[in-house]
Amino acid sequence: MMTEMLDCDAVMRQLWDYLDGELTPDREEVVRAHLAMCNRCHPQQDFEQSFLRALSASRREHLRPDAIKVRVLAALRADGFAA
Amino acid sequence: MLWNQEPLRRLIRKVIGASPDSRTPDERFRDEALPHLPAVTRFALSLTRDESDAEDLVQETYLRAFRAWDQFVPGSECRAWLFTICRNTHFRTSLREQRVVAYEDAELEALGAAAVHAAAQADGLEDVFSRMDVMEAIRAAVDALPDPFREVVVLVDLEEQSYEDAARVLEIPKGTVRSRLFRGRRLLQEQLIEHARDAGIARKRRPNDGLEGTSNDD
Numbered sequence: 001m002m003t004e005m006l007d008c009d010a011v012m013r014q015l016w017d018y019l020d021g022e023l024t025p026d027r028e029e030v031v032r033a034h035l036a037m038c039n040r041c042h043p044q045q046d047f048e049q050s051f052l053r054a055l056s057a058s059r060r061e062h063l064r065p066d067a068i069k070v071r072v073l074a075a076l077r078a079d080g081f082a083a
Numbered sequence: 084m085l086w087n088q089e090p091l092r093r094l095i096r097k098v099i100g101a102s103p104d105s106r107t108p109d110e111r112f113r114d115e116a117l118p119h120l121p122a123v124t125r126f127a128l129s130l131t132r133d134e135s136d137a138e139d140l141v142q143e144t145y146l147r148a149f150r151a152w153d154q155f156v157p158g159s160e161c162r163a164w165l166f167t168i169c170r171n172t173h174f175r176t177s178l179r180e181q182r183v184v185a186y187e188d189a190e191l192e193a194l195g196a197a198a199v200h201a202a203a204q205a206d207g208l209e210d211v212f213s214r215m216d217v218m219e220a221i222r223a224a225v226d227a228l229p230d231p232f233r234e235v236v237v238l239v240d241l242e243e244q245s246y247e248d249a250a251r252v253l254e255i256p257k258g259t260v261r262s263r264l265f266r267g268r269r270l271l272q273e274q275l276i277e278h279a280r281d282a283g284i285a286r287k288r289r290p291n292d293g294l295e296g297t298s299n300d301d
Contacts (some may be wrong), residue, residue, distance in 0.1 A: 010195045013190050016265055020239070022246055047200045047209060051272060052240060054212040058221040059241045062124040068138055069120055072145045079146055083109035 006034045011041050019048055104157075112152050116145070118163045122242055126166050127206045129237040132226060144169040163248040166238065170252060189258065192265035199272045211279050224274040232267030235260050240268070 011034050017023050018031045035045050062068060073081075106114065123144055127137040147168050148155075155164055203209055211217070225236060238249040239260070246264075252258040 009194075013193045016193055017261070018266070020246070022261075042134070043204075043209065044197060044200045047203065047212075048196065049100060050210065050212040051268070054217050055221055055225075055236075055240045055268075055271070056243075058218050058225070060125065060128070060222060062121065062128065062137075063134065065121055065124070068124055068141055069117075069137065072117075072142050075142045075146055076149055079149060081109055081112070081149055083107065083113040 008034075008038060009018050011035065011038070012044070015041075015045065015048060019045070019052060020049055107137070108152055110159075112149060115161045116148055116152070116155075116165060119165050120145075121167050122162055123169055126237065126242060127169055127173070129225075129233065129241075130170065140169060140173055143172050147172060162242070162246055163244060163252050166242070166244070166252040167254075171177055172232075189262035189265050192262060195269045196265065196272065199276065201271060203272075203276055206276070206280065208276055208279050208284065211276065211284065217275060220275055220278045221271070224271050224278070228267055228270060232263050232270060235264045236267040236271070239264050 011031055014023060014027070014031055018028060018035075021028075023031065034039050091223065104111070115269055120141070124137060124141050127140040128134065131140055144165060148165055151168070155161065178238045187225045200209075203211060225233060225241075228236060234253060238252060239246065244252070246257050246260045249264075250260045253265075254262065
């Protein structure tokens with residue numbers, strides 16, 4: 001028997017915070033312990049993680065990164081930037 | 084300089100544990116602010132949704148940042164500082180009013196995500212985010228999010244800012260970042276699952292889905 005048990009509902013409420021690394025270390029440990037042994041919550045964790053990975057990978061780079069750098073540097077130099 | 088301040092500087096460094104920094108302010112700007120140019124450009128693009136407007140915004144952001152460089156607190160999160168300037172500049176020029184989001188309950192949103200997962204399971208779409216090429220669909224869904232949600236999703240999920248830093252950039256409480264983020268994610272998931280159903284990726288279709296179209300490919 002663990003010292004603190006969370007029910008699935010409580011874990012669901014904190015799942016995003018957990019995945020974002022926003023829980024306190026104590027809380028994080030309790031949620032991690034529940035996820036490791038719960039057949040209901042674990043698939044949800046996998047689902048959300050794959051969503052966050054895909055979302056992060058969808059980041060779009062600017063089409064002309066060099067052009068914008070040249071432009072910003074020129075504007076800064078005209079404003080006195082000397083480095 | 085009227086007298087030599089170096090001993091005093093050395094003492095301050097010793098006390099606060101900072102390493103010696105002989106760089107000029109411009110050199111520090113070059114080393115600390117300029118490397119964030121790609122991130123600021125992405126963020127600007129997410130605000131303007133137009134490449135040319137984004138370039139103007141990035142230039143203006145860096146000019147303002149350069150002029151205010153003495154106000155930047157060394158050691159603090161420079162990228163978040165630049166995002167803040169970028170966002171303020173954008174709103175000053177676009178004169179757009181911030182819409183008030185009436186419904187903000189992070190706990191309910193978190194539980195809503197569980198419902199989305201259950202629906203995805205029912206449609207055989209559990210691995211939808213890793214199985215199909217979702218990148219374009221995700222980008223379109225992010226672009227279509229209402230601004231208050233898009234901002235937090237971009238900052239936290241795409242630019243990897245903490246809730247705390249995102250709150251500072253957006254000038255809203257951390258709890259509001261959390262609730263908007265969770266809702267934004269849920270809206271994205273719903274949109275993407277609908278997209279997957281429309282694309283015929285769902286394993287089965289329930290009779291009362293209310294989807295338009297006449298896909299008979301089962």
